[in-house]
Amino acid sequence: MIINSIINNRSHRIIILLIVILYLIGFKAVTVEGAGLRVSPLYIQKEVKDGEILGPVVITNNSPMDFKVRIFAVTAEHDLEGTVVIKEENKTDMLILENTDFTLKKGGQKEIYPRVNLKGIETGGIYPVLVIDALPVSENGTNVSASFRFSVLTLLTVKDPGESRGQISEVKVEQPDKGEPLTFKVLVENNSKIHRKPVGSVLVYSEGDVIDKIPLKPENILPGNMRWIKGLWKPSDLPPGSYTYKGELYLGNYKLNIPSGKFGIHEPYTLTRRNLELTRVGIPLASVKEGINYRLLVSNEGNIEDTFKGEIRIVSKKNGNTLINKRVSVPEIKPGSSSLVEDSLDASDLKTGQYVFQVVNNFNxxxxxxxxxxxxxxxxxxxxxxKFSIPNFKEGKPVKATVVFTNEGNTLLELQGMLEFKDLDGNRVGFLPLKGLKVEPGQSLEKVYTWQGGIPAGLYEGIITVIYGDKSLRKNTSFMIQP
Known part of the structure; x- marks a missing residue:
């Protein structure tokens, strides 16, 4: 699979513009062409010895322009879908290359003969990728701000150690859309010294009887890498109900058991999708005397009516101990709807302080x-x-405002807001932001604000607006600037 994209930048520097993505398995192409360049082959798999010469890898220029070519090798790795990831920081000398920078004239051809460098490796495999970067050159000899990249993947066996090791990390049953085949996905990790291609199948059971066998498509996995191994299943008739599966894979001679699991069918040939989400949590009141009031909004994002089962926990922030726990159940939440839970917890045995409110589902x-x-x-x-006062002063002097905030409640207040200065027509002539203010319960905080505005002589109004929590407070005062 090849993805082409061309990007230009302002400085017209070289950017890699062709990204070649190779898949390890089922990759049948032996050549690829881009901008008139042709590279062949793109895939080399063989047993090798130290110093062995590979190739040739042939680069043919059928375009109407010359190309500056750079070649290098990197160590291959791949993602969970098997896509090879090329990183220049992973450069390797396991392929020795001669003449790594050259110009390929239009109509010309270049043969590359990489030499294998095992670096003392006696068993297992090596997996270098030969990367070819080509930069077009215009007729006047200047570089074009576009680059093309080709990659040649190698699977080189030094000596098969015979032994294999691996593990299964995860199993999933998915359905992209209603009516489409179910996908059984097994995440396999290859801990062997050589690439392996797992072979196996999944058995599907209904009421204890095997109703079908699903082969899993063999895919190469590089050493130290993980990959999803998949199988598709679309039976002709599958009534609603609950089904189980289990299976096995062989990684070389190493057997891996696919653990037993369950999946459900909601309606004829639609995979049951259970997905309860906690979309909102609120704690409007938390005191020793009145208790801990809470609100939970549970939404059903699945496709069947479902019941939320879980637990509310009050945990000490200091040591992490669970001090209160209460089971909670929200039955009969229909698909696409939500259910609100409002309840309280007795907090009479707790002391004032900092705590953590946790909602835990039935799977902990x-x-x-x-x-x-x-x-x-x-x-x-x-x-x-x-207190909010601004004294009269002479023109040319700064504005000085004194404000005293008093917390008449029993909880810490965090304040933010603004201080404005306006003329008699309501036009703003000055502005100061207020932020980072905290006032302890029963305490007062005095602040003096100075604004170097150069306001002309006249009568003005100072306005202070403070926001705290979901409330706000506003106060104003008049002052005069004398000529």
């Missing part, structure tokens, strides 16, 4: 974790601006 997975402060009594949120 934490769906929500939120810190909160437990007060002695119901929180009282009340702020007063007990």
């Amino acid at each position: 997975k934490i769906m929500e974790s939120r810190e909160f402060e437990l007060l002695l009594e119901k929180p009282v949120v009340k702020l007063a601006i007990s």
Whole structure:
């Protein structure tokens, strides 16, 4: 599979513009062409000895322009889908190359003969990728701000050690869309010294009887890499119900058991999709005397009516101990709908301080974790601006405003807002932001703000607006600037 993309930048520097993505298995192409360049072959698999010469890898220029060519080798790795990942920082000398930079004239051809360098490796395999970068050159000899990349993948066996090691990390049953085949996905890790191609199958059971056998498509996995091994299944008739599966894979001579699992069919040939999401959590009240009030909004993103089962936990922030736990169940949540749960927990045995509110599902997975402060009594949120004054002053002097904030409640207040100066027509002539202010319960905070604005003489109004939590407070005062 080849993906081409061309990108230009302002400085017209060389950017890699052709990204070649190779798949390890089922890769049948032996040549590829781009911008009139042709590279063959793109895939080399063989047993090798140290110093052995590979190739030739032939580069043919059928374009109307010359190309500057650079070649190098990198160590191959691949992602979970088997796509080879090429990183220049993974350069290797396991392929020795001669004449790594050259110009390929239009109509010309170049043969590359990489030499194998085993570097003391006696068993297993090596997996270098030969990378060919080609930069077009215009008729006047200047470089064109586009580059093309070709890659030649190698699977080189030094000596098959015979032994294999690996493990299965995960198994999934998926259905991209209603009516499409089910995909059985097994994530296999190859811990061998050589590439392996797992071979195996999955058995599907209904009420204890085998109803079908699904072959898994063999795919090469490089040493130290993981890859999804997949099998497609679309039976002609599959009634709604619950089904189980298990199977086995052979990684070389090493047997891997695919653990037993379950999947459901919701309606004829539609995979049951259970997906309950905790979309909102609120703690409107948390005090020793009144308890801990909470709200949970559970949404059903699946395709069957479902029941949420889980647990509410109150955990000490200091040591992580669970101090309160309560089972919670939300039945009969229809697909595409939500259900609101409002309840409270007795907090009379707790002390004031910092705690963590957790919602845990039936599989002991934490769906929500939120810190909160437990007060002695119901929180009282009340702020007063007990002083706001701006003295009269001479023109050319800065504006100085004194503000005293008083916390008349029983909880810490964090303040933000703004200080504005306006003329008699309501036009703003000055502005200062207010932020990072904290006032302890029962305490006052005095702040003096200075604005070097150069306001002309006249009568003005100072306005202060403060936001705290979901509340706000506003106060104004007049002042005069004398000529």
